[in-house]
Amino acid sequence: MIKHKSLFILGMLFFTALIFTSCGKEQSPTTGWNYNDSKNGGFQVAPYEEQETGPGLVLIEGGTFVMGRTEQDVHYDWSNQPRRTTVPSFYMDMTEVRNLDYLEYMHWLKRVYGDDNLRIIQKALPDTLVWRDKLAFNEPYVEYYLRHPAYRDYPVVGVNWLQARDYCAWRTDRVNEYILVEFGILEHQETPTSDNHFNTDAYMVPSITGIGEESEHQLVDISPNGSGYRRARMEDGILLPRYRLPTEAEWEYAALGLIGNTMYERVVERRLYPWNGHITRTDASSNYGDMVANFRRGRGDYMGVAGNLNDAASITAPVYAYWPNDYGLYNMAGNVAEWVMDVYRPLTFEDMDDYNSFRGSVFKTYVRDNTGAIADKLYNTIYDYEGILNWMSNNEQTGFFDNLSYELNDDEQKLKADLTSGLDAIIKLNNDRKYEEAAEAMVDLLEDKLYGNPSDYIQIAAEIAKGFSEYIIAQPGELRTRDVTIEENLERRNYRKANNINYLDGDYASNYSRDNDWQQWRDDDNDGSSKMYDYSNTSMINDNARVYKGGSWKDGAFWLSPGARRFLDEHQETDFIGFRCAMTRVGSPIGNY
Numbered sequence: 001m002i003k004h005k006s007l008f009i010l011g012m013l014f015f016t017a018l019i020f021t022s023c024g025k026e027q028s029p030t031t032g033w034n035y036n037d038s039k040n041g042g043f044q045v046a047p048y049e050e051q052e053t054g055p056g057l058v059l060i061e062g063g064t065f066v067m068g069r070t071e072q073d074v075h076y077d078w079s080n081q082p083r084r085t086t087v088p089s090f091y092m093d094m095t096e097v098r099n100l101d102y103l104e105y106m107h108w109l110k111r112v113y114g115d116d117n118l119r120i121i122q123k124a125l126p127d128t129l130v131w132r133d134k135l136a137f138n139e140p141y142v143e144y145y146l147r148h149p150a151y152r153d154y155p156v157v158g159v160n161w162l163q164a165r166d167y168c169a170w171r172t173d174r175v176n177e178y179i180l181v182e183f184g185i186l187e188h189q190e191t192p193t194s195d196n197h198f199n200t201d202a203y204m205v206p207s208i209t210g211i212g213e214e215s216e217h218q219l220v221d222i223s224p225n226g227s228g229y230r231r232a233r234m235e236d237g238i239l240l241p242r243y244r245l246p247t248e249a250e251w252e253y254a255a256l257g258l259i260g261n262t263m264y265e266r267v268v269e270r271r272l273y274p275w276n277g278h279i280t281r282t283d284a285s286s287n288y289g290d291m292v293a294n295f296r297r298g299r300g301d302y303m304g305v306a307g308n309l310n311d312a313a314s315i316t317a318p319v320y321a322y323w324p325n326d327y328g329l330y331n332m333a334g335n336v337a338e339w340v341m342d343v344y345r346p347l348t349f350e351d352m353d354d355y356n357s358f359r360g361s362v363f364k365t366y367v368r369d370n371t372g373a374i375a376d377k378l379y380n381t382i383y384d385y386e387g388i389l390n391w392m393s394n395n396e397q398t399g400f401f402d403n404l405s406y407e408l409n410d411d412e413q414k415l416k417a418d419l420t421s422g423l424d425a426i427i428k429l430n431n432d433r434k435y436e437e438a439a440e441a442m443v444d445l446l447e448d449k450l451y452g453n454p455s456d457y458i459q460i461a462a463e464i465a466k467g468f469s470e471y472i473i474a475q476p477g478e479l480r481t482r483d484v485t486i487e488e489n490l491e492r493r494n495y496r497k498a499n500n501i502n503y504l505d506g507d508y509a510s511n512y513s514r515d516n517d518w519q520q521w522r523d524d525d526n527d528g529s530s531k532m533y534d535y536s537n538t539s540m541i542n543d544n545a546r547v548y549k550g551g552s553w554k555d556g557a558f559w560l561s562p563g564a565r566r567f568l569d570e571h572q573e574t575d576f577i578g579f580r581c582a583m584t585r586v587g588s589p590i591g592n593y
Contacts, residue, residue: 042223048237051586054175057091058328059591060254067252067357068349070272071561079346080565085354087253089589092246093580095319095330096155096338097167099146102126105167108174112192117381117476119469124166126158130575141315141575153318155336155578161245161546161570162470164339164579168243171581176200176239177212185232187213194476195379200239201479202377206231210377210477246582248342248565249357251549255333255562260326273560274325274332280557282323292322293334293560294553302553315575316553333560336578337552343501344545344567351504361500367435367480375480380439382474385430389423391467392416400467404460412460418449419464435480470571501543506532544570552576 025034026045035045053059068082106124113120131141145151146158159167177198180186189198189212196210203211214231221230232238246254255274258267272278275292282290291311296302304310313321317335324330342348343360352359367375393401393416401408401416408416422445429438446468450461474480483498490496504510510532533539545567551559554576558564568577585591 036222038222038224042221042226044222044235046236046238050588050591051237052240053091053591054240054243054583056093056095056581057583058094059585060090060092060250060327061259061591062087062089062253062585062589063258065253065256065258065267066270067249068563069561070270070563071558074558077346079349080563081349082563083349083352083354085249085352085357087249088356089585089591090246090250091583091585092250092254092327092329093582094324094328096336096578096580097164098153098319099156100152102156102159102167103147103152105170108170112197113194113476117194119465120381120472120475122466123469123472124163126156126163127160127573128158130158130573153320154316155319155331157316157336157575157578158573159339159577159579160573161339161568163573164245167579168245168581171243172240173198173200175243176203179238179240180232183232183238184215184217185219185238187215189213197477199377199477199479200242202477203231204234204239205374205479207373208377208479241584241586243581243583245339245341245579247356247358248340248348248547248549249352250582251338251340252562254327254329255325255550257325257327257329257332271562274329274562275323280560293551294321294331295334295551295560296554296556298556313553332550332562334551334555335553336576337548337550337555337559337566339577339579340547340549342547343543344541344547344565345505346541347505359501359503359505361495361503363484363495363498363500364481365484367482378439378474378476378478378480380436380443381472381476382435382439382480383442383468384471384473385423385427385438385442387471388468389420389427391471392423392464393420400464415449415460419445422449499543502532506543540569541567542569546570548577 025037027034033040033043035043037043064084064086066082067085068080073080106121109121109124126146128142128146131138131145145154146156177186177189180198180203181188186198189196192198192212196212198212202208216229218229219232219236221228256271257274258271261268261271261276269276273280273293277283280292280295282292291297294311294313294317297304297310301310303312303314311317311322311334313335317331319335320330321335322331325332341360342358345351345359348357348359369375391400393399422441426438426441426445429441450464450468485498486496502510533541535542546569547565547567549562549565551557551561551564559566568574
């Protein structure tokens with residue numbers, strides 16, 4: 001964890017280097033000019049040792065390993081063929097994210113966004129109804145699992161992939177805000193609001209305000225044309241990289257924990273599970289025969305016989321239960337399965353790069369104003385307008401209006417028509433890059449149509465609002481981003497288009513059934529969908545299919561193997577999938593242990 005002492009020492013070194021500029025200066029070996037000298041331009045070089053370990057994280061020293069199947073392929077889907085790859089060092093949470101951690105997140109959202117942005121809060125709420133079963137009495141978990149203190153140290157479930165990603169982004173901002181407050185660079189903000197709260201990306205743009213009150217003891221700016229004080233910069237090494245979901249390769253590598261199973265560069269035994277051996281009980285003399293993970297031992301056997309419970313957990317278990325693996329990570333097999341960043345493709349292991357493997361790249365850039373500067377932060381909630389329109393009425397399989405079990409009355413028919421025409425106009429504004437006008441039009445559409453007279457269509461208004469909340473892609477206080485365009489990447493050799501999810505598996509080059517109709521394929525590909533898999537007819541695979549790894553309290557031993565992989569739509573949630581966060585390791589792959 002970040003240590004107060006180390007922060008204090010680093011801060012003192014930093015301020016000493018910047019304030020006492022009359023002392024001996026370090027010189028540039030290429031130009032001979034002094035660093036940290038206001039007399040020659042004030043180029044500042046901060047003292048730096050290595051990256052601090054963020055709260056809750058463990059350093060995972062990277063290396064090469066054989067990724068993929070370690071257990072028999074009993075399903076014969078051939079989706080995890082063994083493939084050697086290298087994973088660079090990174091950080092990962094010691095445990096799954098707890099109910100208590102997620103409640104802290106929701107509490108912050110309520111404080112900041114309150115009644116004015118209920119859809120943002122609604123988007124973050126876990127689905128507690130995932131516990132319900134038509135032939136089981138699980139209602140107590142619906143009522144108590146998320147909020148009762150008895151379960152505060154249990155892993156959060158009912159969270160979809162999008163919610164897990166948003167939690168990681170929120171955690172990044174809160175940790176970096178804490179660091180700046182500890183350094184005295186930022187004042188502690190007791191009452192953050194939707195238009196005035198700390199966001200890491202917005203803070204890094206000096207022209208943007210509304211990121212909290214900056215302290216009078218900010219960093220010294222010794223540039224001759226500076227203002228005397230400045231914000232922290234990336235070059236200072238104070239702020240931490242983003243918290244994020246781990247990639248599939250990172251998760252699998254960390255789960256195996258081969259660092260404790262090697263002699264020099266020789267792997268002594270290729271593990272079937274995150275521990276040695278081929279059984280799920282410990283062979284330690286003090287705990288001989290105890291279960292080492294929380295899983296379903298057999299049909300109808302979730303915890304064993306009273307008086308000698310085999311894993312002492314009927315559903316999930318506290319996140320620190322059982323033994324950690326050789327990296328110090330708890331429950332990398334069992335308890336809950338976990339979301340990872342990757343988009344699922346059956347043949348990913350045949351196509352993937354052999355360094356830092358990942359499928360799911362969508363390259364973005366910040367929106368800039370007419371002067372070329374990064375545009376101001378958002379003051380309105382931004383939605384996936386086309387996604388909402390598709391969800392609402394343009395999809396025969398999942399369209400909200402198309403699949404209602406009753407006929408719409410006249411008011412509801414008018415609401416549908418108004419929302420559809422309004423979204424069409426908003427999509428046109430957005431495609432014309434009139435982003436602010438589109439956002440304002442969306443606010444007006446919601447206020448005038450959906451909330452204008454809800455008594456006329458009260459039966460469906462709440463469901464529509466909930467559906468809209470799931471398509472929020474940016475919220476007030478964040479910077480606006482957009483996909484990069486082919487035109488601005490014409491001279492690049494490493495990529496051209498933004499969305500590379502389908503690359504080599506679903507794109508034009510990998511499909512032979514389109515009769516070389518490039519224009520039609522490009523139109524299909526640009527809407528973020530892959531027609532190769534014929535989603536919902538012959539396959540459940542599309543660009544929203546996200547990989548989840550590891551076994552859970554509900555699974556048999558087969559799924560405890562780190563090489564096993566499954567997928568679920570990013571908008572869906574279950575009672576057995578949770579998540580943990582990761583962070584990129586910058587600089588040396590070897591930390592100061």
